[in-house]
Amino acid sequence: MVGNNCSYGSTGIVKPEERFFENKQLLEGKILISIRSDDVIPLRVMNVTDKMKVVHAGTIMGRYTPVDDDDIDGVSGESLAPVKTVEIPEHLKKISQETKRSLTSAQRKKVDQLIYTFSGLFAKSKDDIGRTNQIRHKINTRDPRPVKQPLRRIPIHSRNEIEDHVESMLTQGIMEPSLSLWASPIVLVRKKDGTTRFCVDYRAANQLTVKYAYPLPRIDDSLDRLSGVSRFSTLDLMSGY
Structure with missing residues (x-):
């Protein structure tokens, strides 16, 4: 489906809808079209993932912008720049x-x-x-009573680091002020490069969490799928644990 009003006989450009790519991971190209009586607009879409994608009827895939015929230049295969x-x-x-x-x-x-x-x-x-909008994380706890642990003593020289971490994560939208009944203590972990990792000790809360079983693929099967591949790339999360 193409957004914006498309009148019969008009000529215009269809540009990809940004949210369509964000939600579906499907690439589209800009196209110059003339609206026909059947209201059918052909779109070229490329799936850049290794999974099948389903596009439901009514999904807005692009935006139509009319253009004047005088602004369109004809080209041939020989004159393409x-x-x-x-x-x-x-x-x-x-x-x-x-x-x-x-x-x-x-x-x-x-x-x-x-x-x-x-x-x-x-x-x-x-x-x-x-961040992704593909899934919303939920934690299922068997016991409805919240776990509230006291704060641990933090060395004076580490308090400025904690304030910097908290201020940074508030700015990035990773955390937000809360009055929740749940509370777990902060733990600072020193990394190999000398910087600190801001962690939270959720062990008490994890004891109430229902654990789900999900079968992980075998390493040898994953290696078999790489057979014949000559180029590889790595994917590293900017911040994740």
């Missing part, structure tokens, strides 16, 4: 350079196009924390 090189955002230039060391010129352009298309998936800074 080379594809314009995309401008890689500053925070992704290092990634772009590192991934193109052993590639041809054509392959490099494809890599830049791929990075540019998915630039929103990369963290711009240490404070740029992404």
Whole structure:
């Protein structure tokens, strides 16, 4: 389904709906179309995942913007200009350079196009924390009585670190002020690089949590699926545990 009013006989451009990609992970391209009497608008969609995607009737996939016929220039296959090189955002230039060391010129352009298309998936800074709307986390506790543990004594030299962590997570939207009856103590863990990881000791609360069993894939089966693959990439969460 294409949003905005589309009148019969008009010509315009259909641009992808951003929320459609965020929800479905399906890529679309811009298209120039003329509205026909059957109100059918062809859209090219590419599934960039390894899972089947279902698009329900009524889903808004793009937005239609009418254009004047005088603003449209006809082109032929012989007169097509080379594809314009995309401008890689500053925070992704290092990634772009590192991934193109052993590639041809054509392959490099494809890599830049791929990075540019998915630039929103990369963290711009240490404070740029992404989030998903694919699932809402729920914790099932067997006992309705809340667990409330007292605060542990924090060394004076660590209190400023805690304040910095809390202020940062409030700014990022990771946490919010709460008057909940549940309370668990803070634990600071020193990492290998000398910085601290802000943790919470949820062991008492976890004892009330209903544990779900989910079968994990076998490592040897996962390795078998990589047979014949020559290029690999890694995915590292900006902040996750």
